[in-house]
Amino acid sequence: MASAAANRARLIAASATVSLLSTWLFVQFSAPGGFNTLDGLRVALVAISTFWLSWGALLGIAGLFYRPKNSAPLPLSPPVGRCAVVVPIYNEDPVATFSRIAAMSAGLSRLGLHDQFDFVVLSDTNSPEITAEEIEWFDRLASQAEARGHFFYRRRSENIGRKSGNVEDFIRRSGAAYTYAVILDADSLMSPETLVLLARRMDADPTLGLLQTVPKIIGARTFFGRIIQFGASYYSSTFARGTALIQDAQGPFWGHNAIVRMTAFADNCGLPRLSGKPPFGGQILSHDYVEAALLSRAGWKVEVDPDIDGSFEEGPENIIEYAKRDRRWCQGNLQHARLLTAPGLHWWNRFTFLQGIMAYLGSPIWLAFLAASILSVGMPRTSYITFSQQVASNIAAWSLVGLITSLLVLPKFLIVISSALNGTNRKFGGMRAVLASAGTEIVFSSLIAPITLLMQTRSVFQVLFGIDGGWPATSRNERSLTLKQAWEASYWIVMIGAVVLAVTLAIAPNLFLWLLPVIVPMALAPMLIAYSSMVSDGRDGLLLMTAEEYNVVPTIDARDRVRSHWQSA
Amino acid sequence: MKHDFGDLDVKPEYQLPDAPLPMPTQVLEHAHSRSWFEHLRSLWVLLAIRN
Numbered sequence: 001m002a003s004a005a006a007n008r009a010r011l012i013a014a015s016a017t018v019s020l021l022s023t024w025l026f027v028q029f030s031a032p033g034g035f036n037t038l039d040g041l042r043v044a045l046v047a048i049s050t051f052w053l054s055w056g057a058l059l060g061i062a063g064l065f066y067r068p069k070n071s072a073p074l075p076l077s078p079p080v081g082r083c084a085v086v087v088p089i090y091n092e093d094p095v096a097t098f099s100r101i102a103a104m105s106a107g108l109s110r111l112g113l114h115d116q117f118d119f120v121v122l123s124d125t126n127s128p129e130i131t132a133e134e135i136e137w138f139d140r141l142a143s144q145a146e147a148r149g150h151f152f153y154r155r156r157s158e159n160i161g162r163k164s165g166n167v168e169d170f171i172r173r174s175g176a177a178y179t180y181a182v183i184l185d186a187d188s189l190m191s192p193e194t195l196v197l198l199a200r201r202m203d204a205d206p207t208l209g210l211l212q213t214v215p216k217i218i219g220a221r222t223f224f225g226r227i228i229q230f231g232a233s234y235y236s237s238t239f240a241r242g243t244a245l246i247q248d249a250q251g252p253f254w255g256h257n258a259i260v261r262m263t264a265f266a267d268n269c270g271l272p273r274l275s276g277k278p279p280f281g282g283q284i285l286s287h288d289y290v291e292a293a294l295l296s297r298a299g300w301k302v303e304v305d306p307d308i309d310g311s312f313e314e315g316p317e318n319i320i321e322y323a324k325r326d327r328r329w330c331q332g333n334l335q336h337a338r339l340l341t342a343p344g345l346h347w348w349n350r351f352t353f354l355q356g357i358m359a360y361l362g363s364p365i366w367l368a369f370l371a372a373s374i375l376s377v378g379m380p381r382t383s384y385i386t387f388s389q390q391v392a393s394n395i396a397a398w399s400l401v402g403l404i405t406s407l408l409v410l411p412k413f414l415i416v417i418s419s420a421l422n423g424t425n426r427k428f429g430g431m432r433a434v435l436a437s438a439g440t441e442i443v444f445s446s447l448i449a450p451i452t453l454l455m456q457t458r459s460v461f462q463v464l465f466g467i468d469g470g471w472p473a474t475s476r477n478e479r480s481l482t483l484k485q486a487w488e489a490s491y492w493i494v495m496i497g498a499v500v501l502a503v504t505l506a507i508a509p510n511l512f513l514w515l516l517p518v519i520v521p522m523a524l525a526p527m528l529i530a531y532s533s534m535v536s537d538g539r540d541g542l543l544l545m546t547a548e549e550y551n552v553v554p555t556i557d558a559r560d561r562v563r564s565h566w567q568s569a
Numbered sequence: 570m571k572h573d574f575g576d577l578d579v580k581p582e583y584q585l586p587d588a589p590l591p592m593p594t595q596v597l598e599h600a601h602s603r604s605w606f607e608h609l610r611s612l613w614v615l616l617a618i619r620n
Contacts, residue, residue, distance in 0.1 A: 120585065138583065139580070142583060149582070151583060152584065152585050152586075153579050153583040153584075154584070154585050155579060168592055170585070171592055172589060172590065172592050173587070173588075174585040174587070174588050174589070174590075175588065175589070175590030175592070176588035176589060176590040177586040177588035262590065263590070266590045266591065266592045267592075267593070268595065269595070270592040270593050270594040270595055271594070271595065271597075272594045272595060272597055272598075274597070274598065284597075290597070338598075339597055342597045342598065343596060343597075343598075343599055
């Protein structure tokens with residue numbers, strides 16, 4: 001396998017080549033009519049956005065060439081180092097959270113390997129009612145489990161530093177009692193075998209500071225949730241393999257479902273408050289990327305292993321919840337602009353920050369391109385266009401559309417083909433079920449793309465101008481949304497769609513058909529948001545079923561049994 | 570703000586082990602961090618001097 005440095009160079013070069021090709025096609029398309037001022041801007045926007053679009057697509061394609069390291073599997077024996085399984089919580093449902101802990105703990109006891117593991121619940125909950133429930137259910141968890149004495153619960157009265165501050169507080173108080181910490185989210189679940197494997201991997205490599213797993217999303221009940229769940233289960237591991245090909249020792253940390261070496265983390269991941277005011281100053285919000293960069297800066301290896309199974313999380317169940325989470329991530333990623341020149345960081349970590357920033361700036365860039373394209377039609381052109389020039393221009397335009405569509409669809413198509421060849425599709429119900437699910441996912445993703453594009457653009461501007469997210473309140477554990485809630489969340493998208501339609505018809509009617517795939521979803525945004533939040537159990541129709549649903553996963557099964565037992569008590 | 574939970578206390582056996590581990594605060598900003606405006610101003614001064 002080529003070195004990570006070579007893979008990085010190849011991927012950057014390939015993305016730059018696709019970007020240059022796209023830009024050249026765009027120039028061929030625009031040039032015959034003569035360039036106006038806006039065309040120069042459009043060329044720059046095409047170059048930037050197609051580079052990052054290619055980057056994402058090529059990462060997925062590269063993942064198909066990933067081969068796991070040929071190391072002997074580690075035996076399922078007790079790890080040398082003591083391990084804290086850390087679960088930070090903040091106003092979560094205690095029954096749901098603690099039933100996951102009960103399942104993990106029971107699994108470790110079944111393997112006879114609980115001695116080296118403690119479960120540590122770090123509560124920052126600020127609701128007295130939920131706190132009372134937490135204490136009651138924690139007592140039940142700790143007293144019923146076979147592994148008594150391995151459960152700890154710590155409550156803070158102030159949510160200082162949010163999740164990273166919560167974990168930091170634990171390390172400052174009790175970090176020396178443990179060699180490793182598996183950091184989970186409240187909705188995380190790991191098989192006991194995976195917990196042991198992570199600790200054994202850390203035992204085996206004293207230079208490894210952090211090992212990240214690729215969690216699969218489970219438990220989705222709505223159509224939107226199941227789309228996200230299918231995408232994560234079917235495609236994400238291939239994209240993560242692409243990341244693994246280029247990570248070297250500077251892999252990612254996604255904040256949970258990962259193990260850290262306690263001393264390495266403590267020595268290097270005490271986060272400062274950045275000078276100045278939020279959104280760019282103050283507390284570091286997307287702390288995980290920064291912690292990974294700091295570990296790398298100190299010479300520790302940070303790795304993601306896409307082939308570690310048994311790591312799970314839950315995902316957002318509707319577009320509003322997704323957008324709220326995206327708003328937080330947007331602010332955190334844009335804040336990384338402050339850290340691009342931070343002293344001593346590896347250049348790859350700086351590039352990773354840039355990727356995260358562009359993941360959000362990409363949306364306003366596409367939108368700016370769209371706006372410039374409409375307005376550009378209304379500007380005077382200087383050159384006379386011959387018939388052959390018009391033909392060449394049309395060929396360039398359609399080639400560009402084909403290239404961009406390929407970037408969006410080709411990685412997924414290749415993953416389906418590859419999964420058919422290596423037998424993965426059988427775990428997802430066979431080729432027919434996969435084709436139906438993958439087709440549904442692509443169609444729905446395309447439909448909601450203009451909606452998420454506008455939501456991300458709004459988030460970017462809100463962050464830049466320090467405005468609150470402004471999403472309507474949805475209650476805890478609420479899945480389905482009413483049309484009224486969906487309208488409150490998206491009426492502004494409908495209005496923007498109407499403006500785009502009016503301006504297009506007024507000054508660029510020949511662009512009307514080109515813009516229909518953007519305008520129609522905008523007009524239908526409330527319906528799409530409400531419809532996609534309806535509970536949709538795919539089990540009756542094979543649609544969007546994942547390998548974790550077709551095949552019983554003992555840890556998930558154990559979690560379900562504990563939860564239903566507790567809820568019926 | 571601090572939250573007062575009254576008598577909602579945790580049993581002693583669930584309390585974390587007392588094993589502190591220091592976590593020094595890392596440096597992520599240059600000592601003399603300058604804003605974009607300051608960089609631009611420096612560039613302008615440099616160009617003005619050269620001309």
